[in-house]
Amino acid sequence: MTAVISRRTRGATLGAIVRSELIKIRSMRSTWVGLVALLGVATLVTTLSSTKVAGVATPDVFAGWILTVFQVGLLLTTAFFAVQTASEWSTGMARTTFAAVPARGRWVAGRVIACALGGAVAALAVVAAVLGLGTLVHSAGAEALGPETYGLLWQAPLALGLMSGFSAALAVLVRNAWLAVGALFTLQFVLGIVSATLLTWFLQVMPYLPFDLAGTVLHASQAGADLAGAPGAGLAIVLLVAWAVGTAVVAAIVSRRRDGA
């Protein structure tokens, strides 16, 4: 008797995996709660900040509000994607995922790309919310768009997208939500404190770590954003891509060699 081979499937291509992971992201209630929370922070910052504006808000004022939102948003978004990715293992979903896509490297790539796209879309939503609400509040001829805000339309999605991809890769590597979030907090806060108080030489390394690079990308179009010792915007983008891709490659290699799903 010959085996039946189905023709119902087009195969587990990278595009198919990205679509699958995007469905996973958007089908979780926590995704929408997180996005609403992020937009809530954006609305709050815009509302509070706009009360301090005398007259008409200018693009640099709008950009300042957006950057304030992203101080919080960057950490919230990266933590969110790390937790959601690590939940593949804590819930047992990874068994189903790897039965459907046994090629671990391709799956890691798909997951990282999907999280990066998710982060980028969230960033665009925040930028749009701040600009929209700001313009509404300061509608007296306010011009929301200028070089600073134009820049953020690509800087914010790029920085948040790459950081979301990086955090997803980190979560695949450690397979544990607490460890992944702990690693992100260490990168964002602990290393800064340690380097400032104990290992001052590390201050020269800090600008090349992911959160600092994301900050550099976000501030790229802001006047006076250049910090001593920090790489330029172009190099920061390249290095941020390297962090995300490098972590994903390491995660894929480790994942292929490791048991368990």
Added chain:
Amino acid sequence: MIEVASLSKSYGSVRAVDDASFTVRPGVVTGFLGPNGAGKSTTMRMIMGLDRPTSGTALICGRPIAEHRAPLAVVGAHLDPRSFTPGRSARSHLSAVAASNGISRRRVDEVLELTGIASVARKRPKGFSLGMSQRLGLATALLGDPATLLLDEPVNGLDVDGVRWIRELARSLAAEGRAVLLSSHLMSEVEQTADHVVVIGRGRILADKPLSEFVSASDDGAVEIASTDDARLAQVLANAGASVAPLGGIAVSGLPASRIGQLAADAGVALTRVHEPSRSLEDAYLALTRDEVQYQSTPKESVK
């Protein structure tokens, strides 16, 4: 077809699977039996590429699973009833898995109907009973209309209708030419469903043969009889080369029932009862794995 060759898996000094080799053929339901901790799940996980073998190979349709372009069309696996994210609806779960292999949404609706969970498709499975979770797992396994199916304890938690449905599903899938590997602790289920059995104990393959052959091979051929003169008949049968033992009558081994009847007639002894006990899969399984059970309970009397 699944071809497992010299498959071994060690965890430190513990040999979970030891040089296992067997084949799961198309058109056949193969029962995978073994006591708890025997290595069934580890073997299935290695076949699916979820665990890395220490040595040996597991091929599905001629290749390791990771080398297939469309894995869900080659093999559908249901290894654990809780292999989903509890907060994602059943339909979204299936849609995501289907999308990963480029399977259409129409197929998602088909498997929801097929497994009887269409009415709860929009519900999040964190509230599902074990039976409903089993059905969702089976729906996931069937998404790619696969040539091979691995089902690990699929009837756990199912009601009578569900158990019968799984039995009929497994048999109909095999009848379509698919290879089905089904592990279960319920011997009666395997007996009614499987055509072939692979028995594993302490990581080693103890038997790999057709179900009927497995059951009959363990049959000692004893016939239980009673007569008007058991003592005389026992002597006659012993003289004819049979082994006899008292058993509220006589238990006779080594002679077929027809020959026993002939000898009794020749001796002028009337037989009042002739019983050829049929061995079940459970009897055969217990006889084979008696020494291979890793976790054994102690009878209540001997605990005192």
